Amino acid sequence: MTLEYVPGIPILGPYVDPDNAPFWEAVERHEFVLQRCADCKTYFQVPRPMCPHCRSMDSLEWVPSTGRGKIFSYVNFTTDRMAYPAMKIPYSVVLVELEEGIRLTANIVDVEPEDVFIGMPVEVTFNKPTDSFTLYQFKKAS
Amino acid sequence: MTSSYDPTRDVPRPARWEVLYRSSGPFWDGVASGKLLLQRCASCARWLTPPRPMCPGCQSREHEWVQSTGRGTVHSFATYRHAPHPAFPAPHSVVLVELEEGPRLVSSLVGIAPENIAVGQAVEVVFTHAADDFTLFQFKPAA
Amino acid sequence: MLDEYRTKSYQAHLRPAVDENLIKDNVAIIGIGQTAFSRNSQRDELDLACEAIKNAVDDAGLSISDIDGLEALTLDRVSMPTLIGSLGIPNLRFTSEVSFGGGGACATVMHAAAAVATGLADYVVCYRSLNEASGHRYGRGDGYAEYLSKAPTLHYGYYFPYGFLTPLAWAGMYARRWMHEYGIKLDNTGWYSLVLREYAQKNPNAIFYGKPMTYQDYLDAPMIVEPLRLFDCCVDTDGAVALVVTTADRARDAKQSPAYIMAAAQSIPIETEIQTSYNRPIVSGLPETWYVGQELYRISGLGPGDIDVAELYDPFSFGGIIQLEELGFCGRGEGVDFCEGGDRIRVDGELPLNTAGGLLSEAYIHGFNLIAEAVRQLRGTATSQVAGAETALVTAGPGLPTSGLILRK
Numbered sequence: 041m042t043l044e045y046v047p048g049i050p051i052l053g054p055y056v057d058p059d060n061a062p063f064w065e066a067v068e069r070h071e072f073v074l075q076r077c078a079d080c081k082t083y084f085q086v087p088r089p090m091c092p093h094c095r096s097m098d099s100l101e102w103v104p105s106t107g108r109g110k111i112f113s114y115v116n117f118t119t120d121r122m123a124y125p126a127m128k129i130p131y132s133v134v135l136v137e138l139e140e141g142i143r144l145t146a147n148i149v150d151v152e153p154e155d156v157f158i159g160m161p162v163e164v165t166f167n168k169p170t171d172s173f174t175l176y177q178f179k180k181a182s
Numbered sequence: 183m184t185s186s187y188d189p190t191r192d193v194p195r196p197a198r199w200e201v202l203y204r205s206s207g208p209f210w211d212g213v214a215s216g217k218l219l220l221q222r223c224a225s226c227a228r229w230l231t232p233p234r235p236m237c238p239g240c241q242s243r244e245h246e247w248v249q250s251t252g253r254g255t256v257h258s259f260a261t262y263r264h265a266p267h268p269a270f271p272a273p274h275s276v277v278l279v280e281l282e283e284g285p286r287l288v289s290s291l292v293g294i295a296p297e298n299i300a301v302g303q304a305v306e307v308v309f310t311h312a313a314d315d316f317t318l319f320q321f322k323p324a325a
Numbered sequence: 326m327l328d329e330y331r332t333k334s335y336q337a338h339l340r341p342a343v344d345e346n347l348i349k350d351n352v353a354i355i356g357i358g359q360t361a362f363s364r365n366s367q368r369d370e371l372d373l374a375c376e377a378i379k380n381a382v383d384d385a386g387l388s389i390s391d392i393d394g395l396e397a398l399t400l401d402r403v404s405m406p407t408l409i410g411s412l413g414i415p416n417l418r419f420t421s422e423v424s425f426g427g428g429g430a431c432a433t434v435m436h437a438a439a440a441v442a443t444g445l446a447d448y449v450v451c452y453r454s455l456n457e458a459s460g461h462r463y464g465r466g467d468g469y470a471e472y473l474s475k476a477p478t479l480h481y482g483y484y485f486p487y488g489f490l491t492p493l494a495w496a497g498m499y500a501r502r503w504m505h506e507y508g509i510k511l512d513n514t515g516w517y518s519l520v521l522r523e524y525a526q527k528n529p530n531a532i533f534y535g536k537p538m539t540y541q542d543y544l545d546a547p548m549i550v551e552p553l554r555l556f557d558c559c560v561d562t563d564g565a566v567a568l569v570v571t572t573a574d575r576a577r578d579a580k581q582s583p584a585y586i587m588a589a590a591q592s593i594p595i596e597t598e599i600q601t602s603y604n605r606p607i608v609s610g611l612p613e614t615w616y617v618g619q620e621l622y623r624i625s626g627l628g629p630g631d632i633d634v635a636e637l638y639d640p641f642s643f644g645g646i647i648q649l650e651e652l653g654f655c656g657r658g659e660g661v662d663f664c665e666g667g668d669r670i671r672v673d674g675e676l677p678l679n680t681a682g683g684l685l686s687e688a689y690i691h692g693f694n695l696i697a698e699a700v701r702q703l704r705g706t707a708t709s710q711v712a713g714a715e716t717a718l719v720t721a722g723p724g725l726p727t728s729g730l731i732l733r734k
């Protein structure tokens with residue numbers, strides 16, 4: 041199953057701010073980067089101006105992620121109640137624990153909702169559902 | 183009579199849900215039918231402006247709507263020299279009118295140049311169709 | 326704090342001393358008031374708030390002019406100055422608003438208590454007014470997106486583009502992980518919802534009064550967002566609830582038997598998002614609820630076994646069940662077994678729970694109705710009265726910055 045959208049209804053875009061802009065700009069280039077503190081090597085999500093571990097503000101860096109991880113949890117939207125109307129049901133939202141240890145949510149593509157399971161190896165992929173932005177998504181690891 | 187709004191532009195109007203409100207719906211319904219209605223506590227006869235669901239004097243939730251004469255005096259006013267909104271080209275005068283019944287309402291004043299407006303001036307209500315489905319109450323100098 | 330939670334090593338010695346707590350036993354809820362709860366009131370929140378506050382003030386035997394403080398959620402859509410002008414409060418001296426949606430419910434009482442305990446005000450009213458059912462709905466995707474788009478909250482930008490934008494789905498992510506880690510079977514989870522529906526049959530104010538439910542009805546209802554079914558979800562409601570808070574000294578003259586505050590607590594752990602804290606070590610639990618529980622027990626000197634009735638904020642059944650675990654009424658992962666068959670949480674059980682029907686079956690007034698029910702239990706006037714109830718524990722929204730109370734007779 042590929043992820044399908046309902047024509048005519050806007051897909052909500054990322055909320056881009058100065059802290060997370062490098063992430064979404066990388067996604068536009070089909071690159072997947074994570075924010076890390078260069079001093080204490082802590083990764084964090086969501087992006088922020090200060091390392092919550094050592095409070096450094098000037099050593100935050102963006103490092104490439106392998107984009108690989110495992111499904112940590114997931115929900116399936118199988119009825120249109122509570123689903124976002126721009127997206128055709130059914131669709132899944134997966135919480136992926138990346139190899140780097142942090143977790144991100146996204147849709148999973150090319151997997152039926154009933155086939156999703158916790159622990160499933162996945163990798164990042166990119167999709168441009170509208171002219172205005174690109175999204176990262178996950179697919180079954182090859 | 184000059185109009186203080188530009189009929190080609192949408193006038194900001196009370197939010198749809200506000201019109202549904204038990205408290206202010208009848209006021210705007212009245213305006214739509216060319217009547218200026220004032221809310222009065224049915225228990226202690228206190229005027230309630232702006233409209234509200236409970237009387238602050240006696241906490242009664244019962245009220246009645248009474249038609250105003252629409253006459254009053256300018257209690258204060260302010261004049262925009264820069265348009266606050268595309269529908270209201272400058273100069274645009276906003277007045278605080280004290281009605282004969284006592285309550286004060288904010289509105290705009292038409293048919294008079296801003297420099298001729300004076301505190302204490304006698305005014306009366308006029309109704310302006312701002313759009314097919316929206317009527318505005320305004321004031322003009324009393325005849 | 327997340328380390329304390331993970332290792333279950335609550336460090337009481339790091340907390341402010343109990344004997345310096347000015348709220349404990351020194352503040353009481355002396356009035357409760359509400360409107361009818363309905364699915365379509367066609368009334369605005371201001372109107373509902375006025376009625377509930379007037380009822381609460383009457384219940385306390387006070388007049389509006391005695392009220393000198395107001396306390397609300399930042400989420401409340403009623404303009405406080407307009408409310409004051411409608412009620413006719415002559416001289417308000419204290420106002421405050423608590424953030425974090427339903428997580429702030431008990432915190433409003435805590436902040437009101439702080440105000441009266443320190444002499445900033447004499448009588449503070451806490452209120453919540455909603456027309457969720459007929460007006461502004463938070464639970465639906467489009468409405469929620471509109472609401473949140475006005476208050477840029479950083480992390481939501483990572484969720485909305487994926488059609489992941491309602492509290493129900495966010496909670497589903499916790500629920501799935503919890504079921505996975507503790508081997509919980511989907512079809513065994515219905516007893517919680519079922520017992521709450523039973524309580525609602527005794528409560529004429531409940532939305533689901535006169536609408537009983539069987540276990541099969543629970544199972545037959547559609548999945549809304551897997552793994553959550555329809556009757557795992559709370560009920561959008563129009564209505565308002567208000568509470569009057571004052572000092573114990575003043576409470577002695579009150580018309581009603583006061584519900585004294587033994588403990589009040591609030592918690593926001595690090596790496597907390599509003600209902601989407603997926604980068605905390607444990608996603609299958611509620612560290613803020615655990616912490617609030619530990620604080621409530623430490624301050625009150627009570628333990629889980631001393632609680633006569635619990636009113637747990639349950640936007641979803643799982644949210645209520647996991648709180649049973651976090652508050653020590655059962656072990657981790659044992660919440661579903663605790664509710665099995667329903668007897669433990671019925672009115673004569675070991676922990677009567679959400680005795681007016683809770684948010685699932687009474688009404689969703691952001692948990693303020695749970696606080697009102699706890700007060701009724703301590704007064705002995707509940708529709709499902711727990712015999713001899715002397716202590717009640719109340720919580721606020723789970724999975725976000727939260728709060729809680731222990732009240733006593």
Ligand SMILES: [Zn+2]
Pocket residue numbers: 077078079080081082091092093094095096
């Ligand atoms: Zn660092």
Ligand SMILES: [Zn+2]
Pocket residue numbers: 223224225226227228237238239240241242
């Ligand atoms: Zn009155």
